[in-house]
Amino acid sequence: MANxxxxxxxxxxxxxxxxxxxxxxxxxSQTVLxxxxxxxxxxxxxxxxxxxxxxxxxxSCAMTVNGKARWTCRTHVSRVAEQxxxxxxxxxxxxxxxxxxxxxxxFFDKWAKAKGAFEGGATRxxxxxxxxxxxxxxxxxxxxxxxxxCGVCHATCDVIDWNADYLGPAALNRAWTLINDVRDVSxxxxxxxxxxxxxxxxxxxxxxxVERCPKFLNPTASIAGLKRETxxxxxxxxxx
Amino acid sequence: xxxxxxxxxxYWAFLAHRLSGVALAAFLPVHLYVLGLALxxxxxxxxxxxxxxxxxxxxxxxxxxxxxxxxxxxxxRLLALEFLEWRDWQKTLVALSCxxxxxxxxxxxxxxx
Amino acid sequence: xxxxxxxxxTWLWFAQRISALVLAVCVIVHIATLIFAxxxxxxxxxxxxxxxxxxxxxxxxxxxxxSVAVHAPIGLKTILREMTPLTxxxxxxxxxxxxxxxxxxxxxxxxGFYGLGGx
Numbered sequence: 465m466a467n468x469x470x471x472x473x474x475x476x477x478x479x480x481x482x483x484x485x486x487x488x489x490x491x492x493s494q495t496v497l498x499x500x501x502x503x504x505x506x507x508x509x510x511x512x513x514x515x516x517x518x519x520x521x522x523x524s525c526a527m528t529v530n531g532k533a534r535w536t537c538r539t540h541v542s543r544v545a546e547q548x549x550x551x552x553x554x555x556x557x558x559x560x561x562x563x564x565x566x567x568x569x570x571f572f573d574k575w576a577k578a579k580g581a582f583e584g585g586a587t588r589x590x591x592x593x594x595x596x597x598x599x600x601x602x603x604x605x606x607x608x609x610x611x612x613x614c615g616v617c618h619a620t621c622d623v624i625d626w627n628a629d630y631l632g633p634a635a636l637n638r639a640w641t642l643i644n645d646v647r648d649v650s651x652x653x654x655x656x657x658x659x660x661x662x663x664x665x666x667x668x669x670x671x672x673x674v675e676r677c678p679k680f681l682n683p684t685a686s687i688a689g690l691k692r693e694t695x696x697x698x699x700x701x702x703x704x
Numbered sequence: 705x706x707x708x709x710x711x712x713x714x715y716w717a718f719l720a721h722r723l724s725g726v727a728l729a730a731f732l733p734v735h736l737y738v739l740g741l742a743l744x745x746x747x748x749x750x751x752x753x754x755x756x757x758x759x760x761x762x763x764x765x766x767x768x769x770x771x772x773x774x775x776x777x778x779x780x781r782l783l784a785l786e787f788l789e790w791r792d793w794q795k796t797l798v799a800l801s802c803x804x805x806x807x808x809x810x811x812x813x814x815x816x817x
Numbered sequence: 818x819x820x821x822x823x824x825x826x827t828w829l830w831f832a833q834r835i836s837a838l839v840l841a842v843c844v845i846v847h848i849a850t851l852i853f854a855x856x857x858x859x860x861x862x863x864x865x866x867x868x869x870x871x872x873x874x875x876x877x878x879x880x881x882x883x884s885v886a887v888h889a890p891i892g893l894k895t896i897l898r899e900m901t902p903l904t905x906x907x908x909x910x911x912x913x914x915x916x917x918x919x920x921x922x923x924x925x926x927x928x929g930f931y932g933l934g935g936x
Contacts (some may be wrong), residue, residue, distance in 0.1 A: 556705075669786070688786045695830070736922035
């Protein structure tokens with residue numbers, strides 16, 4: 465019995481709710497997403513959850529598995545279900561819509577607030593920007609651009625838990641990649657957007673984001689870069 | 705809902721830094737007040753100093769020294785992290801600062817007899 | 818968030834980091850002194866002998882006191898903001914009072930010991 469089934473406790477409801485427990489047949493090479501899908505299709509069709517690509521490129525299936533935010537399609541049950549038990553919660557720091565589904569608007573709003581969108585100054589008549597891949601700034605940018613906005617880092621960040629206005633690792637990481645993009649023309653506005661205690665200065669380098677990022681990005685390093693840049697800008701009187 | 709798993713070294717480093725900081729901040733006014741006794745009530749100050757020459761007090765003082773060393777080494781780690789180029793072996797620095805703090809406390813304790 | 822609020826927050830953060838660097842030196846000296854002083858037991862005369870009339874030690878402890886009065890309150894401000902429901906105004910008041918307390922007590926102690934010994 466202990467070996468051929470796993471006991472899965474899943475959060476049901478929104479901010480108010482409770483856990484419901486299911487027994488799921490254990491299979492070889494089973495992922496947590498397989499488990500959730502099995503429950504929804506075979507046991508309880510009222511369970512709500514998200515997924516899309518199911519092969520680890522879209523980030524839609526992110527949820528909290530035994531206390532760690534991760535992509536369920538890339539989480540093997542054998543790696544996480546010690547003693548054959550799983551506890552599944554929705555991602556933290558975002559409002560729960562239902563069961564394992566969260567409202568990610570707050571996450572994307574912060575992306576916009578941090579000026580996470582590229583602003584170019586060239587036209588089609590200008591020559592292409594010549595940027596060497598060896599250029600240090602380009603390397604800084606390239607180190608952070610693989611982010612797909614899955615929300616795992618945002619869900620893991622304690623500072624967001626304590627201060628809902630803190631922009632968070634993903635938004636700040638994105639801002640850092642754009643600060644290092646020499647083609648972008650809105651550097652000062654972006655530094656303004658990420659400065660201060662709700663911006664990069666809120667980070668205490670706990671590095672939960674680094675631990676959990678499924679793309680192995682390093683938001684803490686990006687935020688450290690933003691700290692240096694914003695402090696320099698304030699000292700020089702550039703931010704006003 | 706279930707609590708988050710925070711079991712990684714840089715989280716413990718953060719927690720140690722914050723707790724040691726609060727402990728030191730709480731201790732500071734007491735420390736400075738006792739020192740101030742030397743000016744107004746010198747016998748009370750001398751009495752306090754000799755009262756503190758007991759094993760229990762020395763042990764507690766060792767704790768304070770460990771807190772101070774931990775906050776210092778953890779703080780230096782943070783300054784390196786924030787102002788210098790990122791290095792991937794920074795987790796090792798956590799272990800280093802932990803070790804240094806404990807060593808400092810031990811040196812104090814061993815000398816306190 | 819106004820630009821001047823951003824500047825204030827950035828300056829406070831920076832001041833805490835700078836005072837941290839100064840304190841790093843002060844604390845290393847302080848711990849070394851403690852370890853040396855605690856050998857054979859602590860005594861009030863020993864402390865007064867060392868610092869009394871010595872302008873170097875006075876200068877050292879004044880720098881120490883000022884740096885702590887800058888460093889600790891800013892740290893406490895962050896913790897209060899993150900961990901308590903207190904308003905910003907209330908927090909600013911509390912940490913400012915703490916800063917003044919530490920500064921006054923620290924400077925008083927430094928000058929006090931300086932004046933107690935030597936001549």
